[in-house]
Amino acid sequence: MSALPRLGRAPGAVVPPVRIVHLGLGAFHRSHQVWFTANASDAAEWGIAAFTVRSPDAARPLAEQGGLFTLVERGPDGDRATVLPNLVEAHDGADLPRFRELLADPSVAIVTLTVTERGYGVGPDAPTPEAFHADDVARLTAGRDPVTPLGRLYDGLRHRHAVGAGPITVVPCDNLPDNGALVARLLRGIADRVDPAFRAALEQDVSFVSTSVDRITPRTTAHDLEAAGRLTGADDHAPVVAEPFADWVLAGRFPAGRPNWESAGATFTDDVGPYTTRKLWLLNGAHTMLAARGLSRGHETVAAAMADPVVADDVEAFWAAAVRHLPADLEPDRYLARLRSRFANGRIEHRLRQIQQDAPLKIRLRILPVLEAEHAEGRALPAADRAIADAAAFETSSTHAPADGPDHERTPAS
Ligand SMILES: NC(=O)c1ccc[n+]([C@@H]2O[C@H](COP(=O)([O-])OP(=O)(O)OC[C@H]3O[C@@H](n4cnc5c(N)ncnc54)[C@H](O)[C@@H]3O)[C@@H](O)[C@H]2O)c1
Numbered sequence: 001m002s003a004l005p006r007l008g009r010a011p012g013a014v015v016p017p018v019r020i021v022h023l024g025l026g027a028f029h030r031s032h033q034v035w036f037t038a039n040a041s042d043a044a045e046w047g048i049a050a051f052t053v054r055s056p057d058a059a060r061p062l063a064e065q066g067g068l069f070t071l072v073e074r075g076p077d078g079d080r081a082t083v084l085p086n087l088v089e090a091h092d093g094a095d096l097p098r099f100r101e102l103l104a105d106p107s108v109a110i111v112t113l114t115v116t117e118r119g120y121g122v123g124p125d126a127p128t129p130e131a132f133h134a135d136d137v138a139r140l141t142a143g144r145d146p147v148t149p150l151g152r153l154y155d156g157l158r159h160r161h162a163v164g165a166g167p168i169t170v171v172p173c174d175n176l177p178d179n180g181a182l183v184a185r186l187l188r189g190i191a192d193r194v195d196p197a198f199r200a201a202l203e204q205d206v207s208f209v210s211t212s213v214d215r216i217t218p219r220t221t222a223h224d225l226e227a228a229g230r231l232t233g234a235d236d237h238a239p240v241v242a243e244p245f246a247d248w249v250l251a252g253r254f255p256a257g258r259p260n261w262e263s264a265g266a267t268f269t270d271d272v273g274p275y276t277t278r279k280l281w282l283l284n285g286a287h288t289m290l291a292a293r294g295l296s297r298g299h300e301t302v303a304a305a306m307a308d309p310v311v312a313d314d315v316e317a318f319w320a321a322a323v324r325h326l327p328a329d330l331e332p333d334r335y336l337a338r339l340r341s342r343f344a345n346g347r348i349e350h351r352l353r354q355i356q357q358d359a360p361l362k363i364r365l366r367i368l369p370v371l372e373a374e375h376a377e378g379r380a381l382p383a384a385d386r387a388i389a390d391a392a393a394f395e396t397s398s399t400h401a402p403a404d405g406p407d408h409e410r411t412p413a414s
């Protein structure tokens with residue numbers, strides 16, 4: 001039990017009005033979208049109401065703190081702590097009445113999502129994302145509450161349409177290529193099966209934005225709770241630790257408005273595709289390789305694996321191959337130079353077991369495209385072959401166990 005006063009809002013404190021609703025209350029949402037919103041020039045106008053997906057745990061301490069939490073930016077030389085004020089509501093994802101109520105508010109302009117690849121049904125849970133949503137299609141058709149993130153989003157959007165609350169923008173922020181188009185396709189597919197008349201409204205009133213998101217944010221540990229308390233003098237049960245670097249590239253329309261995210265460093269572009277490929281191959285592809293090669297050589301963290309020349313040489317060989325297939329105008333070498341120092345930041349304890357989860361899916365999306373591009377030009381890529389073999393061996397080994405809990409919704413304090 002901490003002797004420090006509990007973090008919370010002062011009675012009567014003015015909070016930004018809710019204009020953004022979020023699904024997936026993990027650490028990344030808070031280090032990234034909440035941080036960009038809190039650092040925007042019009043931050044006072046944009047409050048966020050966030051919902052968990054599978055467990056209410058992450059919402060509890062945040063709700064007790066009025067949504068306040070500490071972001072610890074952990075650089076190679078020290079920590080910088082800031083309490084971010086823009087998360088103003090935290091709810092259990094099963095609280096569909098509140099979710100519907102918020103989506104029915106015309107001043108709510110944006111829904112963001114961070115629900116992992118599997119949250120969209122991309123991965124081992126079903127043969128296709130459409131099949132993953134079949135159970136929710138049956139629930140929605142029967143008037144029962146949906147359980148998947150997109151089932152809930154569909155339900156909320158249909159309710160918004162029914163009350164005439166106007167256009168809205170959906171912004172998925174997961175590491176998936178063309179994530180806006182994917183969500184548009186899946187929601188329209190649900191409409192086709194549940195309520196075909198609603199499909200036209202979805203096409204007309206809901207804008208889907210594709211994004212590339214970047215900020216290394218490991219799972220919060222008990223040690224991070226102590227660090228946040230030391231830095232702020234308040235007892236925070238839900239801090240987040242992230243690297244100082246943050247990047248967000250977005251493409252698409254915001255018919256109901258948006259925060260001035262570019263004033264916090266976000267980039268708006270017509271085509272997010274090349275940015276996503278650069279990030280998914282160079283950062284996430286390398287992370288996937290580091291997890292496979294690093295775990296097989298007994299390492300526990302990204303920094304430890306990168307400090308092993310055998311692993312680092314394989315990552316460098318993968319990077320050299322990937323750069324050959326990326327557009328030169330995106331300056332992949334400049335991105336790589338920064339990435340090398342980000343990965344070398346040993347104060348960020350990014351655990352390989354967390355990154356290793358769902359390795360087969362990640363290899364398919366982040367390593368195989370580079371391997372195939374090299375093969376097409378007659379070159380082998382043994383470093384990638386070794387990573388794929390190590391990942392396969394790890395998947396079948398008896399030491400293969402979940403990292404430390406299913407996701408960030410289970411906070412160390414909860
Ligand atoms: N953490 C990072 O460094 C980082 C950086 C860039 C992008 N991202 C993206 O954000 C996502 C979330 O990251 P996080 O660190 O907050 O992770 P997390 O594991 O805490 O997951 C966040 C949310 O996803 C939900 N979720 C997890 N598995 C699910 C499943 N199978 N079905 C439905 N919902 C599920 C959780 O319940 C939680 O609400 C990542 O998967 C990635 O796509 C993360």
Ligand SMILES: O=P(O)(O)OC[C@@H](O)[C@@H](O)[C@H](O)[C@H](O)CO
Pocket residue numbers: 175213214215216217283284287288354355362
């Ligand atoms: O589960 P993943 O592979 O999508 O994410 C694990 C990490 O590679 C990822 O979270 C990175 O830290 C992040 O993408 C950096 O922006």
